[in-house]
Amino acid sequence: MEDRILLGHGSGGKLMYQLIREHFMPKFGMKSLNDSAVLKGITKGKIAFTTDSYVVSPIFFPGGNIGELAVYGTVNDLAMVGAKPLYITSGLILEEGFPLNDLKKILTAMSKAAETAGVKIVAGDTKVVNKGKADGIFINTSGVGVIDEGIEISPSRVKPGDKVILSGPIGNHGVSIMAERNGLSFNPPVISDTAPLNGLVREMLKKTKKIHALRDPTRGGLATTLKEIATDSGYCILIEENLIPVPPGVRGACELLGLDPLYIANEGILSAIVSSDVAELVLKTMQKHPLGKEARFIGEVQKSPVGMVLLKTAIGGTRIIEMLSGDQLPRIC
Amino acid sequence: MEDRILLGHGSGGKLMYQLIREHFMPKFGMKSLNDSAVLKGITKGKIAFTTDSYVVSPIFFPGGNIGELAVYGTVNDLAMVGAKPLYITSGLILEEGFPLNDLKKILTAMSKAAETAGVKIVAGDTKVVNKGKADGIFINTSGVGVIDEGIEISPSRVKPGDKVILSGPIGNHGVSIMAERNGLSFNPPVISDTAPLNGLVREMLKKTKKIHALRDPTRGGLATTLKEIATDSGYCILIEENLIPVPPGVRGACELLGLDPLYIANEGILSAIVSSDVAELVLKTMQKHPLGKEARFIGEVQKSPVGMVLLKTAIGGTRIIEMLSGDQLPRIC
Numbered sequence: 001m002e003d004r005i006l007l008g009h010g011s012g013g014k015l016m017y018q019l020i021r022e023h024f025m026p027k028f029g030m031k032s033l034n035d036s037a038v039l040k041g042i043t044k045g046k047i048a049f050t051t052d053s054y055v056v057s058p059i060f061f062p063g064g065n066i067g068e069l070a071v072y073g074t075v076n077d078l079a080m081v082g083a084k085p086l087y088i089t090s091g092l093i094l095e096e097g098f099p100l101n102d103l104k105k106i107l108t109a110m111s112k113a114a115e116t117a118g119v120k121i122v123a124g125d126t127k128v129v130n131k132g133k134a135d136g137i138f139i140n141t142s143g144v145g146v147i148d149e150g151i152e153i154s155p156s157r158v159k160p161g162d163k164v165i166l167s168g169p170i171g172n173h174g175v176s177i178m179a180e181r182n183g184l185s186f187n188p189p190v191i192s193d194t195a196p197l198n199g200l201v202r203e204m205l206k207k208t209k210k211i212h213a214l215r216d217p218t219r220g221g222l223a224t225t226l227k228e229i230a231t232d233s234g235y236c237i238l239i240e241e242n243l244i245p246v247p248p249g250v251r252g253a254c255e256l257l258g259l260d261p262l263y264i265a266n267e268g269i270l271s272a273i274v275s276s277d278v279a280e281l282v283l284k285t286m287q288k289h290p291l292g293k294e295a296r297f298i299g300e301v302q303k304s305p306v307g308m309v310l311l312k313t314a315i316g317g318t319r320i321i322e323m324l325s326g327d328q329l330p331r332i333c
Numbered sequence: 334m335e336d337r338i339l340l341g342h343g344s345g346g347k348l349m350y351q352l353i354r355e356h357f358m359p360k361f362g363m364k365s366l367n368d369s370a371v372l373k374g375i376t377k378g379k380i381a382f383t384t385d386s387y388v389v390s391p392i393f394f395p396g397g398n399i400g401e402l403a404v405y406g407t408v409n410d411l412a413m414v415g416a417k418p419l420y421i422t423s424g425l426i427l428e429e430g431f432p433l434n435d436l437k438k439i440l441t442a443m444s445k446a447a448e449t450a451g452v453k454i455v456a457g458d459t460k461v462v463n464k465g466k467a468d469g470i471f472i473n474t475s476g477v478g479v480i481d482e483g484i485e486i487s488p489s490r491v492k493p494g495d496k497v498i499l500s501g502p503i504g505n506h507g508v509s510i511m512a513e514r515n516g517l518s519f520n521p522p523v524i525s526d527t528a529p530l531n532g533l534v535r536e537m538l539k540k541t542k543k544i545h546a547l548r549d550p551t552r553g554g555l556a557t558t559l560k561e562i563a564t565d566s567g568y569c570i571l572i573e574e575n576l577i578p579v580p581p582g583v584r585g586a587c588e589l590l591g592l593d594p595l596y597i598a599n600e601g602i603l604s605a606i607v608s609s610d611v612a613e614l615v616l617k618t619m620q621k622h623p624l625g626k627e628a629r630f631i632g633e634v635q636k637s638p639v640g641m642v643l644l645k646t647a648i649g650g651t652r653i654i655e656m657l658s659g660d661q662l663p664r665i666c
Binding site for chain 2: 007010011012013014015016017032035036037038039040043046047049050051052053054055057077078080081083087089091092093122123124127129130132133134135137138140142143144145147158166218219220221224232256265268313322323324325326329330331
């Protein structure tokens with residue numbers, strides 16, 4: 001086999017079958033080549049279904065690569081509606097000439113990530129486009145999961161008095177990508193936080209169903225995520241700058257480059273809006289999980305001003321938080 | 334709003350929400366912006382799950398565009414395992430500078446195609462990459478459907494004596510793309526056959542469960558598809574060249590360009606391998622459906638030579654049919 005991807009690898013013929021049989025099927029534990037997978041074990045509860053395409057640049061970055069990012073990102077989208085992620089598909093678009101070794105590394109990362117997150121990659125598709133018509137590799141992952149009876153996570157359940165919990169420090173993913181892209185290095189180094197959040201969410205839901213909203217602050221960062229919840233719920237979210245953990249490396253990078261950590265993408269943290277009577281219980285549960293060790297309260301929900309996010313700043317003022325405008329960091333995931 | 338796609342449209346912020354709220358949500362009939370859709374109405378039967386990325390070039394071609402191709406292609410993958418397609422996701426990768434008007438046309442085509450096929454587009458994702466890092470637009474669609482009890486369509490059910498039915502003429506999609514790409518025109522014109530096959534399959538399955546294998550011969554064409562079935566079943570498929578309908582335009586184009594119509598991609602036909610005792614019934618049922626009007630027997634399954642596809646040629650010889658090798662027609666879907 002060639003050591004680079006050829007157009008013929010996407011033609012539907014011999015080369016493609018060879019590629020799939022030698023590299024995809026063993027890695028993903030697939031037994032047959034049907035275009036559609038037949039899923040088993042979904043008999044009760046509601047089903048969640050999601051999709052995400054990954055175009056991150058560079059494809060290898062401190063803490064991971066596009067492969068695990070694609071698996072964890074879709075796992076996390078399912079977890080954020082309270083679903084147990086079960087099945088994932090892998091849709092690859094490769095640029096002619098893409099090194100086969102890089103593809104192998106990425107498939108290995110996808111395979112390990114699926115194992116870590118407890119999901120199965122059940123169907124896939126691979127297309128190849130001419131050199132110069134894509135940027136190495138783009139990956140789409142779609143996912144299916146089940147939501148147990150009684151779980152309903154939706155901004156419409158958010159109420160005044162609810163507490164806002166953040167599971168960990170912000171900004172690591174976005175800054176790690178940006179540093180890699182621009183050849184910058186920070187001390188201490190900034191590593192992407194890419195991780196599957198379904199285990200953490202499962203522990204939280206074991207304790208209570210009073211989790212009203214969950215979001216992983218990816219593109220657009222924590223600010224955009226909270227603004228979405230505030231808009232959809234019709235209430236105000238008040239957060240305190242002093243309570244939001246920003247690692248030194250992220251803070252340094254943001255100061256240097258004039259960025260706001262609230263708008264930087266994350267790939268392994270979540271914000272939860274929970275009923276105040278269970279807030280302490282949820283927080284303690286999160287802190288016992290490796291991905292929630294640094295979980296803390298960062299604010300609460302108020303009745304008004306409607307649909308707004310307010311930030312109490314470190315120096316005592318109040319700032320209105322809007323969605324990200326423009327393109328602070330393109331191709332971050 | 335700008336009349337071209339900007340990097341900011343993929344940033345997760347304001348511009349992206351504006352794009353989604355103004356263009357995607359009304360077209361796809363979506364009410365909320367959650368990353369994961371919660372599916373309803375799946376309570377019994379097995380679930381089928383599939384994914385496909387579409388990178389066709391050009392994106393507009395005689396008979397359709399990348400939008401309906403993306404919806405019908407995934408609908409067809411589900412139909413080929415006997416599933417009733419229900420839900421589709423839409424993952425778009427846009428190149429910076431892509432004309433908004435083209436995007437609108439494509440979204441309209443996706444919306445109409447979903448309606449025609451009877452599926453709902455329930456979740457989506459949109460990424461934007463820098464100019465020169467993609468080719469206008471790539472679309473991933475993933476799909477979920479349900480397979481009723483008692484339906485099992487799999488090459489492992491194929492047996493010697495089974496009949497091979499082809500639902501319509503071959504080569505239209507591939508030749509229409511190639512003609513458009515190269516500025517060729519044929520008389521009569523060749524139009525892509527892109528169409529949803531789930532309705533046709535439903536009629537067939539209403540009559541009998543003895544449909545052993547179903548495939549839509551897309552990339553790699555009828556030849557590659559039948560070779561896959563022969564390999565997986567461990568039997569021989571014998572087809573007759575004289576029985577395979579090749580439209581005059583397709584034949585002309587293939588002669589001109591030295592291509593073999595058996596390897597040209599199709600997007601609206603299927604081949605079915607059915608038990609001989611129900612073969613006439615299935616054929617007549619197909620012929621009553623608009624997409625099966627020209628359905629006919631093209632061959633049968635034999636015990637040996639194991640895993641091979643043999644073609645009785647028009648001049649009386651026998652040719653061994655292999656999978657497509659190389660890249661006869663890249664980016665055909």
